[in-house]
Amino acid sequence: MTTLPTRSVPGAFPALVLALTLPSTALAEFRPMDDGAMSSVTGQAGVTIELETRVNMDRLTWTDEGSINVNGLRLSGHNDTTLDNMKLTIDIAGQNEVLDYGFSEIARRADTGVLDLAANADIADALTTYDTGAGFGKQFNSGDLVIHLGATDYGDPTSLNDYLQAVDFELAVDSITATGSEGSATLFSNVLLQGYVGPTDIVIRNGGNATRTLANGNTVSGSELQLDTHFEITNGSLDWDAADLLLIFNFAAVGIEGLQIHNRRGNDTLGHFGMASATAKLSRGTGSVSGQDGLSVHDVEFRADIDMPVFRIGQASIGSVQFTDFAITDTTLMVYGH
Template sequence: MTGLQRTALCLPLLVIPPCTLADIEALDDKSLSQVTGQSGVTIELATRIDLDRFSYIDEGSLSIYDLSLSDPDGSAMDNMELTVDVAGDGEVLEHGFSEMARRANAGQLDTGNPDVADALARYAVGGSFGKQFNAGDAVIHLGPIDSGDPTSLDDYLHSVDFALDIGAVKAEGPVDSTTMFSNIHLEGYLGPTDIVIRNAGDSTRTLANGDTVSDSELQLDTHFEITDGSLDWDVADVILLFNFAAVGIEGLQVHNRWGEDTAGHFGMASATARLSQGTSGRSGHEGLSIHNVEFRADIDMPVFKVGGTSIGTIQFEDFVISNTNMMVYGH
């Protein structure tokens, strides 16, 4: 088998003219370090995802039934563009709302708008627009293919719409099962989303809680808005304090327009997390560290039902989860 592989590899060289071979030179490490794919890869994406059942199984199971992610009309999500790059040292690549900074710099957007001003200050880097990365960082940025009128913020923010449906979330044992949530439906818009794999070798750092984590980590940053949502909250505890059994929510909206810290989010909710290998500072266990977690949103529930009867409206302003770190390991 080895001999066949070597023959196959040699055949293409036999058909190359000798004069061409004479021009081929081996590159040393210094020369190779200068060879970079600076243009990156762009992927235009359309997709619909359907899943009958997803389960985590131990003695019992926790299952998600009948999940679908699509366009609100049921067709594939579209108008999505992924840019994939491996950064050079100090290279500035697309990240977050850097497109808004680019437009502001070109005079297409009003810099008197606090969101636009924040984007310009945050993402303008030495004549480029984005975020500066280290050599070898893998950077994936999701944005729209067509964002409409370049002077319109609404066109950009509403370029990628989606619908998420989940039939039920159940806790299941050998005999009985309990439905925790059911009839989940969410519609809204997906904003700029970034996945970065930081290349930091074997270096580590210690978090404020004492956990030691790798500097080579996966970084997730996303913005989104829920414009209409509904669900039945059958049996579930919230932050181990409140049991919302027999609750129904209609007209759910999740955004970031009401509170004090809204600048830079363009009215969208945001979520951030970092994932890497880690060691707990308390137990010494090694596992998956999920750290620097932050969720920021305003939440509006115009129809809040208990036992099928509306009891009024519930609103959360400046709902923020921050300073959150988790170490996940088996037992």
């Protein structure tokens, strides 16, 4: 009769269950593993997902006293093709582990000489930003969940343009309407946005039960979801039928054609490769004034240049409109029910 080891080791119970189902001759080949041996076989590689999709939604409705409806939503590749060539890498970081983040692939190519540092100031900046000394990317803490969206195939490794346009998308919405006791109104209609998705990162920071206090006094959890994305709108159009912007400007009966959102002008282009960028952090929070617990959206930042070559009011165009170095910063939201 074979005697099973009685020393408790991490993961020993599942191994014991498996062992009891095996013939004794096979069991004789099993040996207990100490903590060091167990750590050497812990999964380190993460998961990679190659993704292709097309999303269609007839109606999305949020109902309170009235309702808001998003009608005829579609997400696809350009010209209603499949949204493809996307690769998600998912990792749970070890302490100080360096994982792909942002434009780290550009830094990696620059380091090997595939991309010319002198050709574009952004390339040299990427090498400085993403070279950690222990790899290219960003250093994380133990237990951080890191999701990085890139491309399955970046095309010619010497072509920066191939890299930036590897993942194309198209977002279409027939209309966005509001319905209440007074009837219904169309807020936006004929929305069509075409562009490219740059590197996008979603990180769930493992902050345990720690908290921190924001500049406005709100208390937020140290465990938070962090979003960092780059993108470009190359061609967009919409009808702004009845809506206010920042509760100041009423854009009723406005039409926009040829919309472009990028970051190629002004003083804050470095490090963005001509793409607009957005970052935000989300966590549990408590408002310093209201005392309410809710969802805190903080450290919000958006940077872009915006071009509207055709800006119509009614049927007549009033010319073109451009924003340079458009930035939303120092923005915090506390969201809770009432």
